[in-house]
Amino acid sequence: MKAVMYACPQSLDEAVGLFAQRGPRARPFAGGTDLIVQIREGKKEPDLVVDLKRIPELNELSFQPQRGLVIGAAVPCSQIYEHGKIAGLYPGLIDAVSLIGGIQIQNRATLGGNLCNASPAADGVPPLIVHRAACRIRGPRGERTLPVEKVCAGPGQTALEDDEILVSFHLPAPPERSGARYLRFIPRNEMDIAVAGAASYLELEKDRQTIRGARIALAAVAPTPLLVEEAGGCLAGERAGEELFARAAAICREAARPISDMRGAAWQRRHLVEVLVKRTLQGALQRARGGGASPQGRPGGVNDGPQGRPGGVKEQDS
């Protein structure tokens, strides 16, 4: 293993300066739960790792009704699910952050790292997509904003330039009568990578029957996390119900471009997409109606987080 340098800038400008100087030889470092492993395995060989955890903008975690939710790129998962407000307002996101790894990983892993690592199976990304999260990106040429679904370009590849960093995620405040749900399938109940995952978001009209808007995004069934716009589109203006949800699920099944690997076969992933989309739509509907948030967890099967981490947030009805 070659020598690496470590820098811990205290401000965003200082960090931007380091990347402007070093370009591709410097690597942003947040929780390190992907990066340290990759350096150790020789898959990444930066000269410099730039620890982002002391930069104030990257540690912001705040909600205001007008501004919505700001999640700094270096905020660890456990802080997100322990934040009382977020749990009620963005339950689909809480589903995901409470099932990334175990407690030790959740205390380090960030959504910024989850997205920028650009794994198709990243659990945090589909919920961010359906909640319409925008990324604030900063580099030597200034600042720009990109929707989360535009960030991943392929496995391990992002739309960020080598000298740019992700500063924060910005999620609009959820409208009334909206709800979201994320589920994944893994062979065991914790500590595994998704064979397939789905996030659904629903917004209802005043009658609590008619769907005003919907978004569905998938994990682990394409080279990048996948927003299936046609599936969300087919729900808008319709009355919520099983048949309608089955139609959206069938569209997602067709949109999926899974591969076969050690975690699962392509046909199995397609099947899982259909099941998960139906279930997450039901879950999102329940939450949009203000009902119970989740069905019971099925050991060894579909992971029905949030499981209520001890000492963290319990399952909350939105």
Next chain:
Amino acid sequence: MKLHVKTTINGEEFEFLCEPRESLLEVLRDRLGLTGSKEGCNNGNCGACNVILDGRLVNSCLVFAAEAAGRAITTIEGIQGPEGLHPLQEKFLEHAALQCGICTPGFIVAAKALLDRNPDPSEAEVRLWLAGNLCRCTGYDKIVRAVLEAAKSTAVVMEK
């Protein structure tokens, strides 16, 4: 280039020199002689290297030693109190919650972090919290019993 790091471990001030890419686990074991934290997988999956960093349970194999600067760390060596073994350690012995023992420090540090936040966890909460710790010997049941018994015994001590 070596980095000079000052940190607090188990309430004591420590200073060390390390390479930037060295993990906290490597420094604890190889430079500071704190060999209680174990290396199992070296990639975040087994929990044998667990330490508490500023009140949070982490895998020390996935922390750069350089990150320890100015922070407070608790390792397995810091779990026992002035009067002797921590109730968790006593209950692990009593319930034979170890065989080869390589996973034990990690389980005890993880359980300590749990009881610090939630002194009266349910069995399901204990099992979920310990999902990031692997044991190849015991089958977990005795470990879970030991943690639940330790929670009970500390609750009694606190009531007194």
